[in-house]
Amino acid sequence: MTNYKAITGGEAVAEAMRQINPDVAAVYPITPQTIIMQKFADFHADGLVETELVPVESEHSAMSCCVGAAAAGARVMTATCSAGLALMWEMLGVASGLRLPIVMSVANRAISAPLNIHCDHSDTMGSRDHGWIMLFSENGQEAYENMFIAVRLAERKDIMLPVMVNLDGFITSHGVENIDVYNDQVMKKFVGENKPNKPLLDIKHPVSYGPLELPDYLFETKYQQIPSMEAAKKAYLEIGKELSQITKKEYGFFETYKMDDAKAVIVVINSTAGTVKRVIDQLREKGKKVGLLKIVMFRPFPYQEIREALQNAESVAVLDRAASFGANAPLYGEIKNAIYDLKKRPLLYSCLYGLGGRNIFESDIEHLFNQLLNKGLEEVNYIGLRK
Amino acid sequence: MNIKELALNLEKNRKLEAGHRSCSGCGFPQIVRAVLASTDKPIVASCATGCLEVTTSIYPFTSWNIPFIHSAFENSAATIAGVESAYNGLKRKGKIKDEIKFVAFGGDGGTYDIGLQSLSGALERGHDFLYVCYDNNAYMNTGIQRSSATPYGASTTTAPAGKKHFGKAQFRKDLVKICAAHNIPYVAQASLSNLMDLTNKAQKAFSITGPKVLLVLQPCTLGWGYPMDKTIELAKMAVETKFWPLYEIENGKYKLNYKPAKDVPIIEFIKMQARFKHLLKPENQQIVDKIQQNINFEWEKLLKLCE
Secondary structure, eight states, X not given: OOOEEEEEHHHHHHHHHHHHOOSEEEOOOOTTTHHHHHHHHHHHHTTSOOOEEEOOSSHHHHHHHHHHXXXXXXXXXXXXXXXXXXXXXXXXXXXXXXXXOOEEEEEEOOOSSSOOOSOOSHHHHHTTTSSOEEEXXXXXXXXXXXXXXXXXXHHOTTTOOOEEEEEETTXXXXXXXXXXXXXXXXXXXXXXXXXXXXXXXXXXXXXXXXXXXXXXXXXXXXXXXXXXXXXXXXXXXXXXXXXXXXXXXXXXXXXXXXXXXXXXXXXXXXXXXXXXXXXHHHHXXXXXXXXXXXXXXXXSOOHHHXXXXXXXXXXXXXXXXXXXXXXXXXXXXXXXXXXXXXXSOOEEEEEEEOGGGOOXXXXXXXXXXXXXXXXXXXXXXXXXXXX | OOHHHHHHHHHHOOSBOSOOOOOTTOSXXXXXXXXXXXXXXXXXXXXXXXXXXXXXXXXXXXXXXSOXXXXXXSOHHHHHHHHHHHHHHHHHTTSOOSOOEEEEEEEHIIIIITTHHHHHHHHHHTOSOEEEEEEOSXXXXXXXXXXXXXXXXXXXXXXXXXXXXXXXXXXXOOHHHHHHTTOOSEEEEEETTOHHHHHHHHHHHHHSOSOEXXXXXXXXXXIIIOOGGGHHHHHHHHHHTTSSOOEEEETTEEEEOOOOSSOOOTHHHHTTOGGGGGGGSGGGHHHHHHHHHHHHHHHHHHHHHTO
16 A cells, blocks of 8 residues: 655655654754754654754764764664765764764765755765765655665664665755655564664663774774675665565665666666666667666675676766766776676776756766767766866 | 761772773872762763873773763763763653763863864753863873963963963963853862862752753873872862862852962962973063963952852
């Protein structure tokens, strides 16, 4: 049975938070994330959640509060983007280093300067090595569903890592869609109860969180994050399988669209995948063998699976909505790593697009596919840039 | 409680254990023990990055016999706010039964400077916790750098006294009044030398619901430059010279807790410490005079507030 609500992607994330009913949520405004937390604040005001809402004075304190609350033994959430995520930078590493299962949604927005409130992925890509599991969402429905996977993933005892659920700022966060909001009780049962590990509030068993570790111990402690992050891949598939019993959907590290015989492939993250799918449908009608690989899980990065998925492609364009100045763009670099071991590698191109919310049109993607099929691309390309 | 009972209580209440690695003569272990011994309820502590944290929680050891969390430098208040919020949430859901107290520690760098915003936010939101600043007048953990709590004229490694400059050229920030301006129920200033007063203040703070701030002077052997057996004497001289008045603000009402019997000039405090030794040169007499004038001015102001 479906229960469609015409709501924005941001509100869809808030609906997930309502159903998850976290013990503590830290709230601080930043455009375009605010749409998430203010909707959640509405739920709180109406008594629909039992959450302790902490209206902090900065994102740094938002994540600090989440760290304290999660260490205390609470199920904890917050949301941010852009400058807010940047201000949290220090605390992101503390959250993962202390192995705290915090879940945070990020309505992706450009990092300053220049100041810009619109979508790109420079915020989240700048935080990609902080030890957070990173999930991405093509649309509001995926963001909503990712939130449930995120809670389960974060709290698994073999993982115990924070999870970031990304959705495109404005495009997804403020775009109204028909969101299938699943049954409250079913979703509540799906996330289950948080069973904290060595919480601060277990006063009979006092523990010290956040010690000083010198060269004699730190390496071993940090090493433990590596297998746990790796374990998140298998755990994600297991949790996804469970969720699919409710949603009747499949959950993979990435989604492939018409890839079986595709010669030209676009690899992309978040909302642009929807536009690419539409163009693929049009080009397929004209007999062109084009396909899409849409990344859902960026950390841990599914190198092997992507390698297998791309092994029969002839040419691949990787679309990045964030630059890595002086280096390969973030996603392009990862895809390049992934295909290194292939005996016959596809031609690989980097395409930077959409910085600061610059639109990408169907015509751009159609043109790109045609260039891919005709192998007429530079190694690095800029889509929609006025030169 | 008399001084003997206080001593017994401190011996019994070893919530911060021995074996930590603070300097011989360091003032903060006694401050922390006195504060933690001032409540019979279970207590959870947070601590800013700094001397206290790095000397008491060197993995795989810990001196904390109570639940303890350190997360970063500027966020001891925000971190304990998270712990306290979790407690409220879980208690409301019936998952926790005990009544638990919350305390956040920070040095002056982590409180006056980098942690001021986080502290202000937590005070304004009204979390039920006690914030204790152990004020040693500089960034001692990183090697004696100037903070906004460093006194006028003191030499630090980032505002050193030299041929042209005499050390810090600004007076201290008034943290007690900044905290009081948040209209919180209790703010107090205490000194390690007056342990009974410090204990009374901590006990009172723990009995009050809402945010409380306790600012305690902590002499630092390395940063101030004095022999390690003189810590209590230094703290006492700070009080006697009125450099560090003992007072409290309860629900907006000022109260002076101790009035020195006679006027002891600030030079008596200054001359005990290497950080001020350049002030003993005749050409720097005007600096000493300026410090004395400021102390007189602040003392008169305080007396008026306490009327």
